[in-house]
Amino acid sequence: SSLFNAVSGAEIATAAARRPTTSEPLAGIWGAEGSEPLLDWLEVRNRHHAVPVDGFADEGTGLILLDLPDFDSTRAANREIVERMVGLVDVLVWVLDPQKYADAAVHNDFLKPLAAHGAVTLVVLNQVDRLPERDVEPVLESLKGILARDGLGKVQVLGASALRGTGVDRVRSAIRTVVVQRQALSQRLAADVSRASMQLRQVSGEGDAAGVSSSSKARLTDELAVAANVPVVVGAVARSYRLESTRRTGWPATRWLVRFRADPLRRLNLRSANPSQLNRTSLPPAGAPERARTDAAVREFADAASEGAPGPWRAAIRGAAREGREALPDALDQAIAGTDLMAARKSWWWGVFNVIQWLALLTALGGLGWLGVLAGLAYFQMPVPEVPRVEGWPVPTLMIAGGVVLGIFLALTGKFIGAGVANARAARARKRLRVAVADVAQGMVVEPVEVEVTRLKSFNSALKSAAAG
Template identity: 50%
Template sequence: MTIFDSGPLDRKLTALETATQLGEGRVSEEMLAAAGQVVERARERRRLSADHTVVGFFGATGSGKSSLFNAVTGHPLARAAATRPTTSEPLAAVWGADGSAPLLDWLEVSQRHQLDGPAAGTEPSGPWSRLLGERWGRLNGRQNDQPGGLILLDLPDFDSIAVRHREIVTRLAGQVDVLVWVVDPQKYADAALHREFLEPLAAHRGVTLVVLNQVDRLAEADVGAVTTSLKGILAQDGLARVPVYPASATTGAGVEPLRSAIAEVAERQSAASERLLSDVRTAAKALGAGDAGGVPAGVGKADEARLVDALTEAAGVTTVVRAVQRSYRMEGGRRTGWPVVRWATRLRQDPLRRLGLRRGDDPQRGTNRAPASTADDPRLHRSSLPERSPAQRAQADGAIRAFAEVTGAGAPDAWRSAIRRAARSHADTLPDELDQAITSTDLGAGKGSWWWHVVNALQWIALVAAVAGLAWLGVLALAGYFQFDVPPAPAVEGFPIPTLLVFGGLAFGLLLALLMTPLVRLGARNRARRARRRLRAAVSKVARERIAEPVTAEIERYGAFREALAAASGRH
């Protein structure tokens, strides 16, 4: 049994189907539907008889198409008359009926004539007689290789006044394996024929034959000139290599060469595959019609960095970083400042707590940590950052648009629109996700520096010394008031030790607090820089997952679409 050359056709059909799927929402629905029909039609044709070659006779009213059909078959099957239209339904002449019924059902051809022997009046030689003669011999018990079956279709006139006739012709022009266009000397240059049929089907030139019928109406000297003129018009249609057969159904001139050409096509049994491959290439070309051949610039590191910078500002990261710096300074001042005045700092609320970014352990209020599953879960926590201003929202939107424009530069308009949609695919949830990224970032809230503990210990030692000195002096003053005889306080270089303890402790504590102030500010700046890096990394992750990755996926989809089109059209 003969089968289709399935390798290249399978690959191209799969590629076209892939391109159709990838193009959904990016390519016009009409083009996608047309490509889908090609895939469906090709697979249906392959499922049906691969042994038969279907040849359709197409022509305008008065071209003598039905008469030529009768001449080629050798049987008066089609009605030929001067009235119009003469053919209202497709008519089939079938050689090798086995397995042809499902194919004819698919073609919606109900009028069928089974012809078992050679065409009447043909000589027992040549491709036509060999093709049909071998089948005839097989049917009579002779052992010969089984040739391919042949189905010739006589179709309604394509310019018929009946709309249904035109619909039949249009449908079957997309289904038959070989197209035979029959023209006459008077209307071979008809614009409707060339503009509506031949030009759109130029890609099928490998399975197209053109017959200049009724040459008996021309002077013998004019046949060559008219044939040359017809070839020139066909060349303009993209059919330069299509053979043209001058013929006359009335006299039989040129009928035998046409039979031989049809027989050779049927013997090769490759017309169906060639036709389907042409359909696939044509559909792929149509799908890529809006593709100017450009390649998107893609997502670059610099582009992503600019996007992250803009989103970082729009998300209020600068406000958070300032709060981190002020929080560190407040906490550092409280830990390293003079203990006597530390209470005053408790009157001010921590900037991070005011923004809802400090949870759990809080040195200001003691330890009162809620369960980790609730208090520290960023999914259940929102910051108290100020609502984004119109300027911030515009900044974020502008950054996303600019990112989409830069990364999609070079792509066709339809795909650039798809890239812009991909960039904004999470625009509704992006503010919340940025907020969660900020709340889930470890800002170091409540974490001090190691040297705070040393300075704090020295401050309390100095305060204890000053209090001890005051107590000592108080005891001495009280004893003198009550006239107790107590020894004088010991002295160092003439200064009483209690007095030294008071003034030394106070001076040391105040001086230490003053010296620690620039160090606390330096530490606050370092803490703010670390917080900015962490916050930017969190924003970068959101930007990558919600903007850059969808854009990259869309660009990769376009690349796969181009690859599929190239494979379907045979470019590689």
């Protein structure tokens, strides 16, 4: 308060040896215009329109000098006022004395946390008149060393004596320089941003996430495909094709037996000419093992994407990956139901084999009929015509043998061809289903994770920009 009066050039504040002498903020005002709303916002009720001081301030300066309570007084309310004001004012002038300039309370609670505010901070060592002249500079150097350890090595440190007026002009000049330059507000805001960035870095940590890689997406897709029973569907595609091939190219005398075997795709409600009309499959619902596998795949993907990220951000990335886990099994089932497995497509070779099979059967039946007629004529003691022969073999016998052998050969050949085509169709179905599963994974797992990873990169970039000023 005594230094406040000395700088103001008038006895505005009450100064006394016994502390605390100031219980609430007091304002010395040079330039009344616009000061009332500002002081109302700062909750400063004690206001004094100060007299002009040559070379320091007058009505046109626009300066408000606040005298705050002692922060280390016996009144807790005084400390609360100081803590509030420190976060609001443009420039901070810390007044210390030779007896307590190294007090841990002011350094640890105020100066060190405000290390980023060096550009808008002044430190005044008052009462230097109490020191022998030879000790003034060593004490000031000691104070500068402590401030440097607090991160305030570039702060201006002034020695003054409010009682004798020593150094008061230098304090006035330092304050006036800040006022005239009109940079205090922007410097204070920049310091606040820098401090906030340091606090955020301390809380959230540093580091970027590894992000989403093509290998991790492929691994996620593979695991979700297994959990969604894609291998079951692929196997059903192959078996369904082989079954249909047997129905269409097998030996006509026995192929009808295949009709008693159920189509695997039809049992799964997947044999449709228009898959887009299907909403659900008849695959077994996801049980505990499938859900466990799905959760493990999502967790593994999130862990890989969040590697290197600070703890809070790792949790955010994992949470984003797991947001849609409840709806994931149904979404995968619908994706499988809507995938065109091309199961209704016919193969051109079916028609060729079918025609030849029927011709072979008709040939065999023709041979049987011929022999039957000959046997009937012989039975009724009627003349039996001579049967044509080929290399000594009766033609009817050759017709029967040839038809049966050709039919069996075609049936076996059809099975081999059908197995190869079935495997090819199963491979194409696997690719189509994998694409469908990948689309679901992209929308419900990958994209939310990528959003969080991008947010982290933007956050870190903003922190760097803020710290750089």
